[in-house]
Amino acid sequence: MQERAKKTRELIMSTALAMFAEKGFHGTKVDAIATAAKVNKQRIYAYFGSKSGLFEQCLVTVFAEVNRFERETLGLNIDNIFCLSEVLLREYMDLHDKYPQFQRMLTWANLEGTEFVDKLLDIKSENFKKVRVFFVAAQQNGFVRQDIIFETYIFNIMAAAWFYHSNRLTLSRTLSDKLFTVDGREQFIREAANQLSGI
Amino acid sequence: MQERAKKTRELIMSTALAMFAEKGFHGTKVDAIATAAKVNKQRIYAYFGSKSGLFEQCLVTVFAEVNRFERETLGLNIDNIFCLSEVLLREYMDLHDKYPQFQRMLTWANLEGTEFVDKLLDIKSENFKKVRVFFVAAQQNGFVRQDIIFETYIFNIMAAAWFYHSNRLTLSRTLSDKLFTVDGREQFIREAANQLSGI
Amino acid sequence: MQERAKKTRELIMSTALAMFAEKGFHGTKVDAIATAAKVNKQRIYAYFGSKSGLFEQCLVTVFAEVNRFERETLGLNIDNIFCLSEVLLREYMDLHDKYPQFQRMLTWANLEGTEFVDKLLDIKSENFKKVRVFFVAAQQNGFVRQDIIFETYIFNIMAAAWFYHSNRLTLSRTLSDKLFTVDGREQFIREAANQLSGI
Amino acid sequence: MQERAKKTRELIMSTALAMFAEKGFHGTKVDAIATAAKVNKQRIYAYFGSKSGLFEQCLVTVFAEVNRFERETLGLNIDNIFCLSEVLLREYMDLHDKYPQFQRMLTWANLEGTEFVDKLLDIKSENFKKVRVFFVAAQQNGFVRQDIIFETYIFNIMAAAWFYHSNRLTLSRTLSDKLFTVDGREQFIREAANQLSGI
DNA sequence: AATGAATGAGCATTCATTCAT
DNA sequence: TATGAATGAATGCTCATTCAT
Numbered sequence: 001m002q003e004r005a006k007k008t009r010e011l012i013m014s015t016a017l018a019m020f021a022e023k024g025f026h027g028t029k030v031d032a033i034a035t036a037a038k039v040n041k042q043r044i045y046a047y048f049g050s051k052s053g054l055f056e057q058c059l060v061t062v063f064a065e066v067n068r069f070e071r072e073t074l075g076l077n078i079d080n081i082f083c084l085s086e087v088l089l090r091e092y093m094d095l096h097d098k099y100p101q102f103q104r105m106l107t108w109a110n111l112e113g114t115e116f117v118d119k120l121l122d123i124k125s126e127n128f129k130k131v132r133v134f135f136v137a138a139q140q141n142g143f144v145r146q147d148i149i150f151e152t153y154i155f156n157i158m159a160a161a162w163f164y165h166s167n168r169l170t171l172s173r174t175l176s177d178k179l180f181t182v183d184g185r186e187q188f189i190r191e192a193a194n195q196l197s198g199i
Numbered sequence: 200m201q202e203r204a205k206k207t208r209e210l211i212m213s214t215a216l217a218m219f220a221e222k223g224f225h226g227t228k229v230d231a232i233a234t235a236a237k238v239n240k241q242r243i244y245a246y247f248g249s250k251s252g253l254f255e256q257c258l259v260t261v262f263a264e265v266n267r268f269e270r271e272t273l274g275l276n277i278d279n280i281f282c283l284s285e286v287l288l289r290e291y292m293d294l295h296d297k298y299p300q301f302q303r304m305l306t307w308a309n310l311e312g313t314e315f316v317d318k319l320l321d322i323k324s325e326n327f328k329k330v331r332v333f334f335v336a337a338q339q340n341g342f343v344r345q346d347i348i349f350e351t352y353i354f355n356i357m358a359a360a361w362f363y364h365s366n367r368l369t370l371s372r373t374l375s376d377k378l379f380t381v382d383g384r385e386q387f388i389r390e391a392a393n394q395l396s397g398i
Numbered sequence: 399m400q401e402r403a404k405k406t407r408e409l410i411m412s413t414a415l416a417m418f419a420e421k422g423f424h425g426t427k428v429d430a431i432a433t434a435a436k437v438n439k440q441r442i443y444a445y446f447g448s449k450s451g452l453f454e455q456c457l458v459t460v461f462a463e464v465n466r467f468e469r470e471t472l473g474l475n476i477d478n479i480f481c482l483s484e485v486l487l488r489e490y491m492d493l494h495d496k497y498p499q500f501q502r503m504l505t506w507a508n509l510e511g512t513e514f515v516d517k518l519l520d521i522k523s524e525n526f527k528k529v530r531v532f533f534v535a536a537q538q539n540g541f542v543r544q545d546i547i548f549e550t551y552i553f554n555i556m557a558a559a560w561f562y563h564s565n566r567l568t569l570s571r572t573l574s575d576k577l578f579t580v581d582g583r584e585q586f587i588r589e590a591a592n593q594l595s596g597i
Numbered sequence: 598m599q600e601r602a603k604k605t606r607e608l609i610m611s612t613a614l615a616m617f618a619e620k621g622f623h624g625t626k627v628d629a630i631a632t633a634a635k636v637n638k639q640r641i642y643a644y645f646g647s648k649s650g651l652f653e654q655c656l657v658t659v660f661a662e663v664n665r666f667e668r669e670t671l672g673l674n675i676d677n678i679f680c681l682s683e684v685l686l687r688e689y690m691d692l693h694d695k696y697p698q699f700q701r702m703l704t705w706a707n708l709e710g711t712e713f714v715d716k717l718l719d720i721k722s723e724n725f726k727k728v729r730v731f732f733v734a735a736q737q738n739g740f741v742r743q744d745i746i747f748e749t750y751i752f753n754i755m756a757a758a759w760f761y762h763s764n765r766l767t768l769s770r771t772l773s774d775k776l777f778t779v780d781g782r783e784q785f786i787r788e789a790a791n792q793l794s795g796i
Numbered sequence: 797a798a799t800g801a802a803t804g805a806g807c808a809t810t811c812a813t814t815c816a817t
Numbered sequence: 818t819a820t821g822a823a824t825g826a827a828t829g830c831t832c833a834t835t836c837a838t
Contacts, residue, residue, distance in 0.1 A: 005797065024310060026225030030833060040799050042835085051833065107306060110368050111223060117368045128374075145394060151375045152390040159362030160355055167361070169309050169316045175327075176350050191351040195344060198394035201817085204822060229808060239824050244809065403818065422708060424623030428812060438820045440814085449812065505704060508766050509621060515766045526772075543792060549773045550788040554757055560764070561756030567707050567714045573725075574748050589749040593742060596792035599838085602801060627829060637803050642830065 009047050011037045016044075017058040021101035024108045025055050059105050066102045070095065070127050081138040085157065086193035088131065092161035093189060103165055128154060145198035153196075160192050208246050210236045215243075216257040220300035223307045224254050258304050265294065265301045269326050280337040284356065285392035287330065291360035292388060302364055327353060344397035352395075359391050407445050409435045414442075415456040419499035422506045423453050457503050464493065464500045468525050479536040483555065484591035486529065490559035491587060501563055526552060543596035551594075558590050606644050608634045613641075614655040618698035621705045622652050656702050663699045667692065667724050678735040682754065683790035685728065689758035690786060700762055725751060742795035750793075757789050 015037035019028045030051050034041035048054040073091055096103055109117050128150070135153060138144045144153065164171075168180060178184040200208070214236035218227045229250050233240035247253035272290055295302055308316050327349070334352060337343045343352065363370075367379060377383040413435035417426045428449050432439035446452040471489055494501055507515050526548070533551060536542045542551065562569075566578060576582040598606070612634035616625045627648050631638035645651035670688055693700055706714050725747070732750060735741045741750065761768075765777060775781040 002797070008797085024223065024225065026223065027311075029831085031831090040797095041833095042799065043797085045834070046797085104310065106369060107310060107365070110366060111303060111306060112226075117372070148390050148394050151378070152387060152394060155362070155370075155374065155378075155387075156355065156359055156391055156394055159358040162366070163354070163358030163361050166306070166365070167309060170305060171354075173316070175354065179350070179354075188351060188354075191347050192355055195347050195351060195355055195395060195397035198397060201821065203816090207822080228806085230806085239822095240808095241810080241824070242822080245822080250808065400818070406818085422621065422623065424621065425709075427810085429810090438818095439812095440820065441818085443813070444818085502708065504767060505708060505763070508764060509701060509704060510624075515770070546788050546792050549776070550785060550792060553760070553768075553772065553776075553785075554753065554789055554792055557756040557760030558753055561752070561759050564704070564763070565707060565759070568703060569752075571714070573752065577748070577752075586749060586752075589745050590753055593745050593749060593753055593793060593795035596795060599800065601837090605801080626827085628827085637801095638829090639803070639831075640801085643801085648829065 005047075008039055008043055012039055012044055012047060012054070013058060013061065015039075016054050017062060017101055017105070020055055020058050020108070021062075021104040025051075025112060059109055062099065062102045062105050066095065066099050067127065069099070074127055074131055081134055081141065082143050083193070084134055084138045084143060085197040086190060088154070088157050089160060089193050089196065090189055092158055093164065093185070096161055096165040100165070103162065107166060143197065143199070148198055153198075156196050160196065164188070204246075207238055207242055211238055211243055211246060211253070212257060212260065214238075215253050216261060216300055216304070219254055219257050219307070220261075220303040224250075224311060258308055261298065261301045261304050265298050266326065268298070269294065273326060273330055280333055280340065281342055282392070283333055283337045283342060284396040285389065287353070287356050288359060288392045288395065289388055291357055292363065292384070295360055295364040299364070302361065306365060342396065342398065347397055352397075355395055359395065363387070403445075406437055406441055410437055410442055410445060410452070411456060411459065413437075414452050415460060415499055415503070418453055418456050418506070419460075419502040423449075423510060457507055460497065460500045460503050464497050465525065467497070468493065472525060472529055479532055479539065480541055481591070482532055482536045482541060483595040484588060486552070486555050487558060487591045487594065488587055490556055491562065491583070494559055494563040498563070501560065505564060541595065541597070546596055551596075554594055558594065562586070602644075605636055605640055609636055609641055609644060609651070610655060610658065612636075613651050614659060614698055614702070617652055617655050617705070618659075618701040622648075622709060656706055659696065659699045659702050663692065663696050664724065666696070671724055671728055678731055678738065679740055680790070681731055681735045681740060682794040683787065685751070685754050686757060686790050686793065687786055689755055690761065690782070693758055693762040697762070700759065704763060740794065740796070745795055750795075753793055757793065761785070 012033065016028070016033045019033055019036065022028075030041060030044060033054075034044060044051075044054060048057055073095075074088075131154065132150050135144065135150050139146060139148075164179070172180050176184075179188055211232065215227070215232045218232055218235065221227075229240060229243060232253075233243060243250075243253060247256055272294075273287075330353065331349050334343065334349050338345060338347075363378070371379050375383075378387055410431065414426070414431045417431055417434065420426075428439060428442060431452075432442060442449075442452060446455055471493075472486075529552065530548050533542065533548050537544060537546075562577070570578050574582070577586055609630065613625070613630045616630055616633065619625075627638060627641060630651075631641060641648075641651060645654055670692075671685075728751065729747050732741065732747050736743060736745075761776070769777050773781070776785055
């Protein structure tokens with residue numbers, strides 16, 4: 001592939017990702033992507049075969065990117081397992097802040113069904129290894145409840161971060177809008193981390 | 200409105216709700232709704248004005264229904280505040296099991312933006328009163344950590360139930376598929392509840 | 399037909415006439431007529447059979463009404479055949495001012511083709527008798543050119559009045575907008591009448 | 598624009614013009630235009646944006662074409678200002694014969710309201726200059742009445758030609774059907790011209 | 797590699813008309 | 818007589834995709 005082609009491809013991808021994340025698969029029009037990317041529509045088909053193909057590529061790409069980020073940061077900055085839960089929760093919160101498209105794409109994919117999700121199968125799942133080590137240590141030192149298995153523990157932490165970002169619109173209206181201020185977010189992280197340590 | 204019309208309206212609503220929940224706003228076609236409901240397409244416009252209007256009605260309806268259910272059950276069966284977290288988590292888990300369309304509709308709405316969410320403004324928010332009473336009692340009796348405020352507490356419980364249902368597809372592949380078996384679900388509830396009690 | 403029915407019928411007719419005149423056959427919707435007349439749509443079909451039937455009735459009605467008006471006024475106020483052309487032109491100008499729907503309906507009918515125009519066949523054509531008498535007198539007295547036959551004479555007078563009203567929009571922009579002021583109209587009538595006398 | 602596209606555009610325009618002239622804006626269906634032009638419906642939207650846009654283009658186009666024709670022929674063949682009125686009337690009559698769509702389009706536009714007519718604003722109005730010169734000469738030589746201004750004079754001539762063509766259907770039935778035979782037309786032109794000279 | 801032109805199925809919505817009460 | 822409910826065939830317009838250069 002030529003250099004020019006590579007650039008065109010990149011351009012399409014990044015534009016499409018933004019739009020798919022924003023409006024979902026059915027809400028995004030191929031024409032709109034082409035226009036926004038200032039690229040000829042036909043190129044999309046030349047490089048990705050179809051709209052679905054492009055969506056898949058976008059999905060896989062954000063997923064991989066976030067995965068890489070996760071692998072690189074998760075549990076890396078833990079100098080004290082005393083506050084493991086807080087560090088982890090903060091990292092997941094930051095992750096969603098940094099890659100908002102990740103959650104949206106994943107949500108669309110979950111809603112649309114297996115079709116797209118299947119593509120993500122092979123990518124993940126090794127990320128937790130390092131964290132698990134810290135978790136065990138923390139548990140042994142009494143910083144995390146004994147009768148909780150790792151899967152449950154990390155699940156609840158991810159759930160908090162996920163829920164915070166995915167239901168912002170409704171939560172700010174029904175539960176508390178303070179949650180989504182800068183201070184409120186900080187307070188939430190600290191309190192939630194305490195709770196999620198289970199001790 | 201005549202009896203016949205009422206029935207037609209109902210029929211449209213329930214059919215549309217199922218389809219919107221399944222495929223989202225853009226993924227659902229008016230023709231498909233009419234066909235599935237065995238109703239003349241025009242009736243949809245006569246009763247709901249537009250596809251958007253119908254979606255809104257569906258959204259408001261599930262929301263209200265779930266809200267009513269929530270109000271009636273939340274914290275009602277608590278005979279022992281010792282296990283408050285478990286009771287609450289279980290109730291939220293059951294709620295999502297019973298009204299799967301609720302989460303999906305809300306998710307679509309959150310993705311689509313404020314437009315639809317605004318309709319839900321006035322409905323909710325008094326539901327937590329009763330629960331808060333139990334929470335305070337539990338906290339005073341040492342069953343829940345002292346330094347957690349109610350909003351954070353309930354947030355994390357709702358988050359767990361939400362995350363469990365919304366990310367089933369991806370979680371079962373990346374974290375653990377045992378989570379979604381009958382036994383796994385039960386175990387998860389117990390463990391997660393312990394963790395979420397924060398003690 | 400009951401009194402109530404008669405009223406409903408009248409109401410439909412007058413409403414429909416106004417709307418047909420304004421927007422033409424295809425531009426007017428049956429629903430709109432029913433709504434505007436505050437009448438149940440079905441009544442239109444009960445009384446007029448179809449949208450076309452209603453249009454026809456409207457057409458025939460204005461036509462007859464204007465015809466009656468024409469018969470009653472045309473050439474009646476002529477106390478001096480010296481100014482026959484001016485009187486006639488003024489009468490036609492006034493007619494169009496008084497019954498603007500007449501011209502519009504006739505125009506729509508002419509555009510739509512014979513279909514509707516056929517209904518008007520039998521109504522007219524005796525109106526000119528009286529005028530013809532005045533014309534002959536005026537011609538004999540040298541107030542109107544000798545070598546013009548009546549048909550041509552009256553044609554040109556009607557044409558002036560017609561053109562003035564039908565092409566108002568374009569004429570005011572391309573020829574002169576003064577024509578359509580109060581003073582301009584008056585001046586036009588006098589001058590045009592002079593010209594149309596042919597002497 | 599490529600050659601092929603140009604052809605497609607032309608094809609749409611000419612077909613649409615014929616149909617709009619025949620059946621008006623609301624009476625003409627986009628599908629019908631596409632079918633008649635043997636062109637893909639979508640092309641209409643690609644080139645004209647909307648049905649209204651297409652109508653406007655048609656309107657502007659006939660108007661411009663007729664305008665050009667008018668500019669080129671009006672008063673050009675006058676070798677003797679003695680019969681100025683006849684020459685002019687005949688030219689307008691011929692114009693309507695040659696461009697029947699012109700009158701119909703203009704009539705539809707006048708009926709539909711300012712919306713479309715506004716597009717025609719800038720096109721016309723210089724055409725009368727040459728004719729005015731002849732008019733003045735004719736008036737000075739006593740071939741046209743002294744007390745008539747040019748606007749009124751040309752108005753009545755245009756009115757006659759216009760009325761003849763626009764009300765053919767009704768006039769042939771109510772006034773005289775001889776008017777619309779070949780001989781009748783000729784006789785009408787001569788007589789009407791005499792009358793319209795005003796002397 | 798890149799682009800403008802073309803296509804056919806589809807989509808939300810409307811309309812004239814009929815049915816049932 | 819009057820009215821709300823229902824219908825099926827449009828109707829203007831869009832979209833994902835392919836063709837031709």
